Amino acid sequence: MTGRRGFTLVELLIALVMMVLVAGGIYNLMVTTHRVSRKQTEISNLQGNLRGGLNLVQSELQEIYTDAAVGVSDIYNMTAASLDYDAMRGIGESCGLTLGGGAVQIRQDGYSGRPPDGAGRDRLKLFQDRDTLTSSDDVWLDLPITGVNPNGVCTVGTPGPSWDLVVPTLLADHLIDAVSGNPLLFAPGPVRTVERMELGLVNDAGKDWLGIRSSSGGEATLIPVIGPLTASGLEFLYFDGSDAPTLAPSAVKTIVVTLRGVSAEQVTTGLGSIVGTPEDSVVVRVQLRNSR
């Protein structure tokens, strides 16, 4: 067909330039989208990490007991960068007490928390009630657990599965008042288990992390669990009942914990190819629910 004609060179060049421009725009858009997506993912991961840290810190610390009036505290050592304390691990009731070998049975049904550990990780808190009509003389006996039989059967109350704890330091005068003959410990009675823990900063592969260790469980170094954090990305502040800073463990009623996180990977943070590691922080104010 003689009437047919092709594209002119100019038309082709114009089309080519337009296609390059459009393709370039699309490429730019996709690169930007990818960068934004990566950045958002990193920030999301960072915030998720910090939220996890917040939950961990809160659940670890909120059951700490302190009492300024008698100078007693579950906190052993406290600094701006670390905290050494007793963490609650379980609550339930006893279902048998015997002096032979120092045995305390804990009813498994209804017990809340991690099963007691008999390898030294956990200690037993046994509620001692000297006078059942008054509260001022009540104490929690603090007794090391040296063994656990997980297949025991409760000897008091409804028979049921029990953990039979070996508690050698349970003595006769813990059970019976030598003068009045009144019982001091009751079964069923309240029991708790605690574990000595430490929270602090730990460096792993060149980055700082929130670390935790069970000192009673024999863990020598902090285990990184939340991070990475910025340098000095963990801070503890301690406040007493009047909301004034305090250095006395027994006076602490509130612990303010700040976690400053940093993204694990470098991402583009600005225009062009500027890269960096986004940072974010959370602050949690932990009210010690068992402080007096």
Added chain:
Amino acid sequence: MRTLRTDERGMALLLAMLGIVVIGALVSGTFFAGRMEMVSGRNSVYAAQAAEAAEAGLAAAFSPWDRTWNSFPVGVDQNLPPVAIPGPTRVQYTTTVRRMQGGAYLIRSVGQKLDRSGNVMATRMLAKLGKLVPAGTATMDAAVTTRDAVTVSGNTVVDGHDTVPSGWDPNACGPLNDAAGIQTGATVTTNGTSHVIDGAPPTVQNDTTVTDATFQGPFYSFLGSRTHTITNSNPPATVPTTSGAVCNQSDIYNWGEPRRGGAAVVACQDYFPIVYFGAGTLKLQGGYGQGILLVAGDLWMSGGFEFVGLIIVLGEVKTSGTGAKVTGAVLSNNFYGEQTTLGGDPALRYSSCAIGAALEGTAAAFPIAQRPWAQVNLR
């Protein structure tokens, strides 16, 4: 002239579709990320609401304490019905009460956030350890304690030997420790030879440790927790009553059931009210009950009235006629200058078991002093 070809193929549609796909992906990604953030935030709110509901359950358990829980069987979970918190948030708590020995309690509260269909969106469980604390404080060293003189006549029996109330399980009582028969800041005068005053020792007279505070301290410490206020100075005979199968605690003349076996009203055996009578003379001429009786005026007992527990009178105590029996302790302040007159054939016997039961039955639980609170995870 150029002719327009209709079969030429362009790229506009392709480019437009590509653009739509890219924009769609961006919008979807943004929407997805936003939705994830929203869901995450909403879940956090739900969890917080559930935790607050659980806290509300704990608070409600202790304030006010339900004294019927004082008699829950030891070592058995008592599941209370769910309580919905008023308002549009659709949250509820369910409380479980577990009584232990020695008056200790473990209260567990499960807070739940529900959706419109009642499905559970979030659950949190908290616990608190509590302990029964008596409504007041009292120290009883005798079956009868008075500030002023006591006159004993007729066939009166006053016995300080520690006794277990008739029909009660001695295993449920603590160790028995005998007390004095009569302890007074003045003297004891006896008329006739038919009376019996016994105890370890039978009498303690001119005891300077007996002061107004001996009576008024306990009186006012219990007064704030009184269950019933009696205004009728000649009340009808007090007997335990029920509403259905439940002890009727709204009946001010139901003072609990101290009896055991036979026709005893079992539902009221664990009910120990604190009954208060104001100024004037309260004349009890029959009936029976248990708990703590506070009389700001005088108390006259006759006609076979029986009481197990603690009686504290700021005025005088007078017995006459037949059968008045008190097992526990009687404190008479004689604040208005009268003497205590024990005539007829009353039997006033010291019982640490009865006193203890009255103190425990009228007690309320409070969170224990150390480490009461726990965040609970069910195994």
